[in-house]
Amino acid sequence: MEPLLQVNDLSVAFVEDKTETVVVDNVSFSVEPGEVLCIVGESGCGKSVTALSILGLLSPNARVKSGSIIFEGKDLLKMNSKELDEIRGNEVTMVFQDVMNSLNPVLTIGNQLTEIISAHMGYDKRKAKEYAIEMIKKVGLADPSAVMKKYPHMLSGGQQQRIMIAMALACEPKLIIADEPTTALDVTIQLQIMKLLVELQKEFHMSIILITHDIGLVAELADRVIIMYAGQCIEEATVYKLFDQAGHPYTRALLGSVPSIYDDPDKKLTSIPGTVPENYYEIEGCRFSGRCPYAKPTCSKDQVYFELEPGHLVRCHRVGKGEIPFESE
Amino acid sequence: MKVEGLKKFYPVKGTTVRENKPFVHAVDGVDFEIYEGETLGIVGESGCGKSTIGRQLVGLEKPTSGHVLYQGKSISHMSHSRLRKIRTELQMVFQDSTSSLNPRKQVFDILAGPMLYHKIVDKETLDQEINRLLELVGLPKSMKYRYPHEFSGGQRQRIGIAKALLVRPRLVVCDEPVSALDVSVQAQILNLLKQLQDELKLTYVFIAHGLGAVRYVSNRIAIMYLGRIVEIANTDELFENPIHPYTQALFDAAPLPAPRLRGRDRIVLKGELPSSVNPPSGCRFHTRCPYALESCRVNDPMLLPIRPDSEHLAACPVLMPKETRNGEYNG
Amino acid sequence: MVKYILKRILIALPVLIGITILDYAIMSLAGSPLEMMLGPKTTEAVLKAKEIQLGLDKPFYIQYFVWLKNVLQGNLGYSIKSYQPVSQIIGSHIGPTLLLMGTSMFVGLAIAIPIGIYSAVNRYTKRDYTFVTLSFFGTSIPSFFLSLILIYLFTVKLGWLPSSGMRTAGAKGGVVDLIKHMVMPVMVLAISIAGSNIRYVRSAVLEILQKDYVRTAKSKGIGPFLTINKHALRNALIPIVTVIGMQIPTLFGGAVIVEQVFSWPGLGLITMNAIMARDYPVIMGVALLTAVVVLFANLITDVIYALVDPTIRY
Numbered sequence: 001m002e003p004l005l006q007v008n009d010l011s012v013a014f015v016e017d018k019t020e021t022v023v024v025d026n027v028s029f030s031v032e033p034g035e036v037l038c039i040v041g042e043s044g045c046g047k048s049v050t051a052l053s054i055l056g057l058l059s060p061n062a063r064v065k066s067g068s069i070i071f072e073g074k075d076l077l078k079m080n081s082k083e084l085d086e087i088r089g090n091e092v093t094m095v096f097q098d099v100m101n102s103l104n105p106v107l108t109i110g111n112q113l114t115e116i117i118s119a120h121m122g123y124d125k126r127k128a129k130e131y132a133i134e135m136i137k138k139v140g141l142a143d144p145s146a147v148m149k150k151y152p153h154m155l156s157g158g159q160q161q162r163i164m165i166a167m168a169l170a171c172e173p174k175l176i177i178a179d180e181p182t183t184a185l186d187v188t189i190q191l192q193i194m195k196l197l198v199e200l201q202k203e204f205h206m207s208i209i210l211i212t213h214d215i216g217l218v219a220e221l222a223d224r225v226i227i228m229y230a231g232q233c234i235e236e237a238t239v240y241k242l243f244d245q246a247g248h249p250y251t252r253a254l255l256g257s258v259p260s261i262y263d264d265p266d267k268k269l270t271s272i273p274g275t276v277p278e279n280y281y282e283i284e285g286c287r288f289s290g291r292c293p294y295a296k297p298t299c300s301k302d303q304v305y306f307e308l309e310p311g312h313l314v315r316c317h318r319v320g321k322g323e324i325p326f327e328s329e
Numbered sequence: 330m331k332v333e334g335l336k337k338f339y340p341v342k343g344t345t346v347r348e349n350k351p352f353v354h355a356v357d358g359v360d361f362e363i364y365e366g367e368t369l370g371i372v373g374e375s376g377c378g379k380s381t382i383g384r385q386l387v388g389l390e391k392p393t394s395g396h397v398l399y400q401g402k403s404i405s406h407m408s409h410s411r412l413r414k415i416r417t418e419l420q421m422v423f424q425d426s427t428s429s430l431n432p433r434k435q436v437f438d439i440l441a442g443p444m445l446y447h448k449i450v451d452k453e454t455l456d457q458e459i460n461r462l463l464e465l466v467g468l469p470k471s472m473k474y475r476y477p478h479e480f481s482g483g484q485r486q487r488i489g490i491a492k493a494l495l496v497r498p499r500l501v502v503c504d505e506p507v508s509a510l511d512v513s514v515q516a517q518i519l520n521l522l523k524q525l526q527d528e529l530k531l532t533y534v535f536i537a538h539g540l541g542a543v544r545y546v547s548n549r550i551a552i553m554y555l556g557r558i559v560e561i562a563n564t565d566e567l568f569e570n571p572i573h574p575y576t577q578a579l580f581d582a583a584p585l586p587a588p589r590l591r592g593r594d595r596i597v598l599k600g601e602l603p604s605s606v607n608p609p610s611g612c613r614f615h616t617r618c619p620y621a622l623e624s625c626r627v628n629d630p631m632l633l634p635i636r637p638d639s640e641h642l643a644a645c646p647v648l649m650p651k652e653t654r655n656g657e658y659n660g
Numbered sequence: 661m662v663k664y665i666l667k668r669i670l671i672a673l674p675v676l677i678g679i680t681i682l683d684y685a686i687m688s689l690a691g692s693p694l695e696m697m698l699g700p701k702t703t704e705a706v707l708k709a710k711e712i713q714l715g716l717d718k719p720f721y722i723q724y725f726v727w728l729k730n731v732l733q734g735n736l737g738y739s740i741k742s743y744q745p746v747s748q749i750i751g752s753h754i755g756p757t758l759l760l761m762g763t764s765m766f767v768g769l770a771i772a773i774p775i776g777i778y779s780a781v782n783r784y785t786k787r788d789y790t791f792v793t794l795s796f797f798g799t800s801i802p803s804f805f806l807s808l809i810l811i812y813l814f815t816v817k818l819g820w821l822p823s824s825g826m827r828t829a830g831a832k833g834g835v836v837d838l839i840k841h842m843v844m845p846v847m848v849l850a851i852s853i854a855g856s857n858i859r860y861v862r863s864a865v866l867e868i869l870q871k872d873y874v875r876t877a878k879s880k881g882i883g884p885f886l887t888i889n890k891h892a893l894r895n896a897l898i899p900i901v902t903v904i905g906m907q908i909p910t911l912f913g914g915a916v917i918v919e920q921v922f923s924w925p926g927l928g929l930i931t932m933n934a935i936m937a938r939d940y941p942v943i944m945g946v947a948l949l950t951a952v953v954v955l956f957a958n959l960i961t962d963v964i965y966a967l968v969d970p971t972i973r974y
Contacts, residue, residue, distance in 0.1 A: 043511050057878060059870075060783070088879055098872055101873060102873055107890075115890075116882065151971070153970070159601065164876075191597055213511065220584050255586065257512055258516075260583070261540050265565060269520060271513060271514075
């Protein structure tokens with residue numbers, strides 16, 4: 001089956017005063033119809049920039065240096081603004097992280113909802129309004145007609161995020177990109193929102209790209225996972241594989257560093273020493289080697305992103321050679 | 330430290346001068362104790378009052394009513410000059426060290442200021458002390474003349490911790506010290522905090538909304554909802570045997586890093602957090618509680634031991650173990 | 661909302677009084693109008709009589725209270741120079757000033773707003789730099805200089821436009837004649853207004869364009885026109901309205917220099933003349949008017965601000 005979205009060798013750089021910093025470095029992955037793909041990484045790894053490139057939403061000082069993003073046979077990176085607008089909000093939509101700032105404060109909820117419906121579904125004003133009310137109901141908000149007349153600041157964070165989801169689903173897209181949609185929300189609200197998303201995903205048979213740094217959330221929602229570090233993809237696997245037998249040392253350390261209430265009480269948290277080096281683009285070889293407990297001189301050679309086993313990709317030659325033993329959970 | 334009947338209300342902004350001025354009931358009647366050398370975790374979601382309590386504990390704000398007693402003396406109604414002497418013993422580590430560090434001062438000056446003011450060291454030993462402090466929190470001495478923005482988030486948090494420790498406190502309130510940090514850095518800071526507690530014999534109050542982190546560092550944990558403590562127990566006991574429905578919901582809501590357990594049964598709370606200006610009648614949690622009975626709308630439950638002589642307290646007459654269910658109610 | 665407005669008006673009154681006191685104090689420092697009346701034929705006695713007649717022999721604070729008392733009774737006094745009632749003088753000159761400034765403001769903003777938006781959207785392009793540079797010229801060129809250049813070009817060289825007054829003397833009048841008289845002064849003023857406002861608009865829009873909700877709008881595929889003009893502009897208008905509101909008082913102050921150069925019979929002209937002649941009542945009349953206008957403009961701006969921005973609670 002053809003993947004719904006295929007990203008090939010995407011590279012994005014930020015330009016400031018004539019200096020270029022590459023923040024996304026030859027990233028490739030695909031999204032199948034109906035699946036949930038999680039892109040995981042810490043701040044600065046390039047996951048948000050990757051997501052924004054798909055719909056051409058990068059800030060003016062960012063430049064796509066290479067690559068292609070194929071959606072339904074067409075390269076999104078080569079489309080002009082008009083063609084992209086047919087796809088945005090319609091076939092591919094996005095839910096953003098900081099929901100408080102992602103809704104326009106001076107327009108009513110109803111206004112912001114109906115405009116996306118009018119733009120793509122060709123309904124008249126009245127029908128668009130009815131449909132908007134349906135969507136508000138669908139995302140679990142009470143008294144939809146009253147909500148239509150409200151302004152964003154009158155709603156709580158959780159309610160605002162539901163509205164964002166309503167906007168993202170209104171035109172029954174094939175793909176939703178959710179960039180840390182619940183980071184700013186309380187954990188009980190997060191659970192509500194995530195359940196809603198999963199329910200609607202199944203109902204509409206959509207694919208979701210979920211960007212997050214929350215490993216727990218990944219375990220709850222993902223079908224497949226991609227781990228990013230310093231602008232590169234360093235591991236890709238099904239969610240079960242990832243938690244059972246993560247390959248890359250960074251992934252393993254990441255999984256071990258999150259305190260969970262289900263851990264053994266005496267478990268010590270693995271912390272990764274140091275921080276992501278500043279000019280990681282200029283590093284020869286493995287970008288993680290400076291912090292890796294398994295680093296060897298051979299790590300200073302450029303690392304190949306290869307298939308360890310079917311469906312499991314790793315960017316670590318030592319893992320490939322079996323030099324780093326797996327611990328089974 | 331002992332907290333008795335602590336209440337803190339804030340007037341709602343923008344209201345005109347009228348009789349029934351609405352208040353935000355940030356903390357609405359809280360009692361607990363903090364024992365020397367332990368770490369008490371306070372967990373709750375937004376609006377529960379945990380940060381407000383933190384500020385009352387170190388004397389940053391005065392309560393609306395009730396007391397905070399430190400070593401038997403009430404610091405809530407102490408004169409400014411007497412409080413000043415005690416302040417060095419009660420310190421706080423803030424969530425966002427980026428905004429709590431003066432961006433125009435070098436780290437050296439940020440740390441030197443309080444030390445000289447409180448005469449902890451004199452000018453000769455100052456440099457030595459600062460080096461020692463930086464080493465203690467894992468920062469390179471070579472960076473002491475840099476400015477905060479030249480450090481990473483995790484490093485700034487370490488500076489914040491150093492700042493709290495430099496006056497040789499006995500109690501440190503950590504208000505969401507790791508929430509703003511990346512996951513791998515969180516682990517570093519949590520480990521550091523634990524290590525420092527052992528080395529310096531500190532008492533911690535650890536305020537957070539992340540259960541996993543709180544569990545990792547705390548000996549006892551208090552769960553808060555809408556200005557009240559709804560459950561408090563030793564960490565292990567709490568996780569083995571959570572009584573209050575909100576505690577259970579919180580645990581259930583924490584994402585579990587085990588994909589095979591996805592479909593498990595859990596409590597998904599309905600609805601939104603009620604307004605703390607007008608808290609619900611009776612038990613504050615009843616509007617969202619899956620176990621709520623008619624009586625819950627009327628009776629405001631007290632925090633009671635779940636068994637006689639138990640140190641595990643919960644405020645839910647419905648789910649208490651049968652023996653203690655002849656409960657007493659508030660008001 | 662009504663309470664808000666009433667509260668603001670209540671606060672404005674002491675401010676108004678304060679302004680007038682300050683105005684009077686500063687004015688009296690400038691010297692007595694009597695000095696301007698000195699001529700070869702005036703004697704001491706005549707001057708003294710004049711002084712008593714005009715009430716200028718009393719200390720200035722007494723003069724102020726006299727003035728204030730009169731104002732509260734609706735009497736703005738009489739011009740020392742022309743003996744006409746101040747209210748009449750102001751009344752007959754306010755019209756032309758409003759006409760001139762109003763038109764200039766309109767033209768200036770009609771230029772500034774679209775250019776400002778275009779510049780912000782196409783930031784750092786050649787056109788953007790061109791517009792910003794032009795706007796700098798607009799604000800920097802001294803108005804008298806520009807006026808003289810235009811007069812030289814359009815009156816002296818080309819003979820297309822009249823260089824002074826509001827109407828051609830002796831002619832029938834009519835709208836076309838009026839417009840011909842207005843073109844040059846409006847151009848000078850509009851260029852200056854446009855110059856400063858282009859940059860305000862540009863930076864207001866620029867700041868809004870960075871906001872997350874503009875990105876959300878873009879992600880919805882509603883198209884650039886709606887994204888900019890509905891989502892961005894409505895938010896950018898908030899600071900722009902504030903800035904424009906602050907420029908409203910100038911509508912009344914008049915462009916003193918431009919009115920002088922083009923002999924436009926407006927408030928600016930008479931204010932200038934009154935200052936030179938130390939004509940207290942006229943100066944105070946204009947000062948009072950300006951103060952009222954400034955306070956009123958601030959109030960209107962705040963009200964519009966509260967109306968346009970739903971997050972503001974008053």
